[in-house]
Amino acid sequence: xxxxxxxxxxxxxxxxxxxxxxxxxxxxxxxxxxxxxxxxxxxxxxxxxxxxxxxxxxxxxxxxxxxxxxxxxxxxxxxxxxxxxxxxxxxxxxxxxxxxxxxxxxxxxxxxxxxxxxxxxxxxxxxxxxxxxxxxxxxxxxxxxxxxxxxxxxxxxxxxxxxxxxxxxxxxxxxxxxxxxxxxxxxxxxxxxxxxxxxxxxxxxxxxxxxxxxxxxxxxxxxxxxxxxxxxxxxxxxxxxxxxxxxxxxxxxxxxxxxxxxxxxxxxxxxxxxxxxxxxxxxxxxxxxxxxxxxxxxxxxxxxxxxxxxxxxx
Numbered sequence: 001x002x003x004x005x006x007x008x009x010x011x012x013x014x015x016x017x018x019x020x021x022x023x024x025x026x027x028x029x030x031x032x033x034x035x036x037x038x039x040x041x042x043x044x045x046x047x048x049x050x051x052x053x054x055x056x057x058x059x060x061x062x063x064x065x066x067x068x069x070x071x072x073x074x075x076x077x078x079x080x081x082x083x084x085x086x087x088x089x090x091x092x093x094x095x096x097x098x099x100x101x102x103x104x105x106x107x108x109x110x111x112x113x114x115x116x117x118x119x120x121x122x123x124x125x126x127x128x129x130x131x132x133x134x135x136x137x138x139x140x141x142x143x144x145x146x147x148x149x150x151x152x153x154x155x156x157x158x159x160x161x162x163x164x165x166x167x168x169x170x171x172x173x174x175x176x177x178x179x180x181x182x183x184x185x186x187x188x189x190x191x192x193x194x195x196x197x198x199x200x201x202x203x204x205x206x207x208x209x210x211x212x213x214x215x216x217x218x219x220x221x222x223x224x225x226x227x228x229x230x231x232x233x234x235x236x237x238x239x240x241x242x243x244x245x246x247x248x249x250x251x252x253x254x255x256x257x258x259x260x261x262x263x264x265x266x267x268x269x270x271x272x273x274x275x276x277x278x279x280x281x282x283x284x285x286x287x288x289x290x291x292x293x294x295x296x297x298x299x300x301x302x303x304x305x306x307x308x309x310x311x312x313x314x
Contacts, residue, residue: 016119016121017116017230017232018116020089021116022038022053022230022296024093025038025227025229025296027298036052036053038050038056039296039298041294042294044293048300063075063076064076065197070156088112091106091109096264105267113259113267116234121292122233122290124191127199128189149205159173159174163188172186203247207247216273217268221264221266223280229297230295231288231291233292234259235257236287236290237250238255252271254271254272256268256270260283266283288307
């Protein structure tokens with residue numbers, strides 16, 4: 001049965017960066033007001049403007065699809081709202097009161113960060129870039145088997161738009177054997193919404209059950225007069241010589257993952273247990289490098305400084 005929104009054809013502006021997460025980066029001067037704000041830097045033109053969290057990081061109907069759910073009537077949008085964002089929003093504020101030490105991440109926050117790491121629009125662009133660079137290597141033997149939950153997943157057939165780094169694009173028909181095309185280097189086009197949602201669903205599960213449990217976690221706090229920022233890729237990973245490496249780089253001993261949780265707390269995951277010497281300025285520079293369109297933070301100065309640095313890099 002169609003929903004009321006479907007019958008009325010009213011688009012839903014889904015957030016690819018959650019509003020409750022963005023609120024943790026609001027300007028301290030706005031806390032307690034009726035409509036708190038934060039400062040947003042446009043990485044295209046360098047402008048910095050004041051915005052409400054509800055007006056940042058949204059895209060109409062972005063998650064209005066079943067993703068990897070076997071039930072085609074279930075949507076990623078409803079799952080995120082009820083099973084991911086709701087529980088995480090209740091634990092984030094309490095978690096942000098912890099100090100600079102090794103931490104145990106509450107399961108609802110871990111699940112949210114796995115989705116935040118996988119569902120952002122920059123990830124869609126990166127998936128397309130990785131497909132172009134690594135697509136012909138996808139039919140090589142894997143280092144380890146996928147998580148058990150993926151190997152037990154229900155097979156669902158549908159028409160799928162595929163791309164190839166040299167041959168362009170084609171449509172895999174519902175009745176065709178996908179292995180023939182996959183073995184030839186074709187992969188699902190990550191810019192197609194249905195493909196994107198399935199990929200996001202698989203990636204979020206993979207991140208949560210495979211990569212996160214292997215990392216050693218600790219928190220970072222800036223000095224009283226400094227702040228962390230957040231960007232349109234709110235959780236990122238990389239290695240020292242490649243910040244846009246695919247998630248398999250998290251096997252590397254030098255790999256790191258950074259998730260800014262608030263203006264005064266960042267969560268870091270690493271394979272190396274040795275102390276990590278990094279400043280808030282360096283963390284913000286990395287977060288800016290991961291972002292594609294915008295960054296946001298609690299003061300116009302800290303956002304403007306990193307926006308200008310991004311423009312100089314470009």
